[in-house]
Amino acid sequence: MSSSSPSTTSKSAVALNPRTKGYEFLGPPGALAVTLGVPFLTYGLFFACSERGGCPPPTPVILNNLSSAVSDLNWWIGLWDTEAAVAYLGWYTFCVLAWFILPGDWVEGVQLRTGGNKSYKINAFATLLLALGLALGQILRLGPASFTFIYEHWVGLVTASVIMSVVQAGACYAASFREGALLALGGNSGNHIYDFFIGRELNPSIGPFDVKSFNELRPGLILWVLIDISMACKQAVRRGGGLSGVTDSMWLVLFFQGWYVVDGLYNEPAILTTMDITTDGFGFMLAIGDLNWVPFVYSLQARYLVFTPIELGPIATGGIVLVNAIGYYIFRAANGEKNDFRNGKNPKNLKFFTTESGSKLLTSGWWGRSRHPNYFGDILMALAWSLPTGFNTPITYFYFVYFAVLLVHRQMRDDENCEKKYGKDWEKYKELVPYRIIPYVY
Numbered sequence: 001m002s003s004s005s006p007s008t009t010s011k012s013a014v015a016l017n018p019r020t021k022g023y024e025f026l027g028p029p030g031a032l033a034v035t036l037g038v039p040f041l042t043y044g045l046f047f048a049c050s051e052r053g054g055c056p057p058p059t060p061v062i063l064n065n066l067s068s069a070v071s072d073l074n075w076w077i078g079l080w081d082t083e084a085a086v087a088y089l090g091w092y093t094f095c096v097l098a099w100f101i102l103p104g105d106w107v108e109g110v111q112l113r114t115g116g117n118k119s120y121k122i123n124a125f126a127t128l129l130l131a132l133g134l135a136l137g138q139i140l141r142l143g144p145a146s147f148t149f150i151y152e153h154w155v156g157l158v159t160a161s162v163i164m165s166v167v168q169a170g171a172c173y174a175a176s177f178r179e180g181a182l183l184a185l186g187g188n189s190g191n192h193i194y195d196f197f198i199g200r201e202l203n204p205s206i207g208p209f210d211v212k213s214f215n216e217l218r219p220g221l222i223l224w225v226l227i228d229i230s231m232a233c234k235q236a237v238r239r240g241g242g243l244s245g246v247t248d249s250m251w252l253v254l255f256f257q258g259w260y261v262v263d264g265l266y267n268e269p270a271i272l273t274t275m276d277i278t279t280d281g282f283g284f285m286l287a288i289g290d291l292n293w294v295p296f297v298y299s300l301q302a303r304y305l306v307f308t309p310i311e312l313g314p315i316a317t318g319g320i321v322l323v324n325a326i327g328y329y330i331f332r333a334a335n336g337e338k339n340d341f342r343n344g345k346n347p348k349n350l351k352f353f354t355t356e357s358g359s360k361l362l363t364s365g366w367w368g369r370s371r372h373p374n375y376f377g378d379i380l381m382a383l384a385w386s387l388p389t390g391f392n393t394p395i396t397y398f399y400f401v402y403f404a405v406l407l408v409h410r411q412m413r414d415d416e417n418c419e420k421k422y423g424k425d426w427e428k429y430k431e432l433v434p435y436r437i438i439p440y441v442y
Contacts, residue, residue: 016113016182020189024198024413031197038288039162042296043079046154049300049395051307056395081156087149088160095218098127099209109272114182118203120210120272124217124265131222135229144233144243150226151234151306154296161220161292168291169196169284172211176201176281184281199281212282217268220294221261227295228254231302235309248317249310249388253301256324256385263332270339275414297399301389304396312388320387327380334366334373353432355425363432370435371415375407379437411436 025031047069048062049055056062069075104123111117139147150157173196176183187200204211232246232254239245264271271277280286312320340347341362351364366373382403389396415436419426436442 017188018185020186023189023194024186028191028194031194035193035197035284035288038293039158042158042162042292043155045297045300045395045398046158049304049393055304055308055393079155079159081153081159084153084156085160085163087153088157088164091223092164092219094131095127095214095222096209098130099123099214099218102126102130107269107272110278112182112202118210119208120213120269121208122268124221124268125262127218128222128225128262128265131226135226139229139233144236144241147230147233148237150230151303154303158292158296161296162288165284165287165291168211168215169199169282169287172204172282172287173200175204184279186279187281187283195283197284199283199286202281204282212286213271213277215282215287215290216271216276217265220290220292221264223295224298225258225261227299228257228302231299231306234306238306239309247305247309248312249390250302250305252312252317252320252388253305253385256381257298257302259328260381263328267335270335273339273342275410275417279417297402300399301385301396304389304393308389308392310388310390320384323387324381324384327377327382327384329377330366331374331377331381334377337362337365337367338374353425353429355422355429357422357425359422361429363429368433369439370437371430371433372407372411372437373439375411375437376439378407379404407437408442 023030025034047053048057053062099121102123104121104126106119107122108117108119135147175181176195182202184199184202187195187198187202189195189198232243232250235247235250236243236245239247276286337348337350341350341352341360346352348365350362351368352360353363354360362368370376379400382400386397386400415426418429422429
């Protein structure tokens with residue numbers, strides 16, 4: 001594994017890769033807790049919300065099942081599913097081959113500390129179209145029952161994604177010790193547990209193939225859409241076999257989440273300016289998030305609606321659509337303003353604040369209302385994705401609560417980095433834009 005970014009040998013390795021002085025996630029203990037906790041929680045959300053046990057099962061049942069399961073070797077063995085593992089490996093291989101085979105433009109990312117720029121192949125949207133074409137072709141030809149594999153092999157697919165995450169994070173961590181690797185500023189602490197989790201190398205690559213951006217947009221995000229489609233197919237089979245058996249609530253979840261992925265992949269170059277790509281290394285944190293957490297936790301609402309079908313009716317449906325539309329508008333409008341401004345364009349003549357370093361920060365438009373208005377749009381959409389499940393259980397709102405906490409944490413990380421970068425100018429900027437995410441609220 002090598003980095004296709006300019007070699008660090010042209011500058012002092014110590015200067016380019018300084019030792020990380022501070023920790024996030026409460027340091028190594030927190031990193032270890034998250035490393036173990038994310039897979040545990042992914043499994044836990046399945047067993048706490050399933051048609052066999054309920055959503056959630058009664059508390060005494062949960063405690064009894066947990067105690068008997070973890071002490072039973074057969075239960076642990078049951079987490080493995082060879083058929084699911086082969087299917088997941090085949091899916092990942094499909095995504096890799098699509099990256100190589102499908103055409104795509106090469107776009108430069110932001111300037112690296114080496115002074116150069118890394119190039120990224122842009123064909124995630126084409127990969128999505130190919131995957132959807134193959135999936136829908138199978139459904140139209142063989143019927144919805146032919147696409148229920150994911151629902152029926154859920155636990156095995158989760159296990160396969162966890163293993164893939166561990167293998168990739170381990171390989172990238174080991175490769176980061178080679179000479180010339182450009183490290184992430186936050187992942188070179190010297191503590192193995194922490195650096196494995198947070199990501200030590202900034203851009204682990206195999207030739208032109210960038211591991212981080214590939215995982216960020218392809219295997220997990222596209223699988224998320226395929227999972228939702230599989231859930232709709234399973235519901236259709238149970239309600240008579242045809243697509244007419246799919247409830248309006250399921251259609252909403254499928255459309256909202258599918259559109260979110262379509263929009264993200266269609267606008268693939270926008271990810272090149274995000275913190276994940278520009279700042280974070282690729283470690284277990286991103287690997288487990290991209291490959292396991294996103295597809296198997298974010299699709300919880302669709303899985304719930306398989307065994308708890310809900311008909312909303314036109315009024316409730318219209319209200320939920322409105323919430324999602326407002327969130328999407330804010331998300332897309334804010335990101336559009338930011339991307340235009342970063343590319344040297346300012347069609348709306350937005351005001352901006354120039355720091356002593358020469359950087360320019362928007363202070364009007366959506367970015368004048370809050371420092372992270374796109375997160376506000378994200379939070380509204382997350383709420384809309386949960387509302388179709390009704391109010392019979394809090395578990396289907398886990399994504400909404402988790403995502404809000406995640407975005408607040410990300411906002412705090414971003415503000416901390418900006419404070420280090422801009423110094424006293426950041427304090428001036430905060431006076432001009434006082435709200436963090438939600439205007440007039442937070």
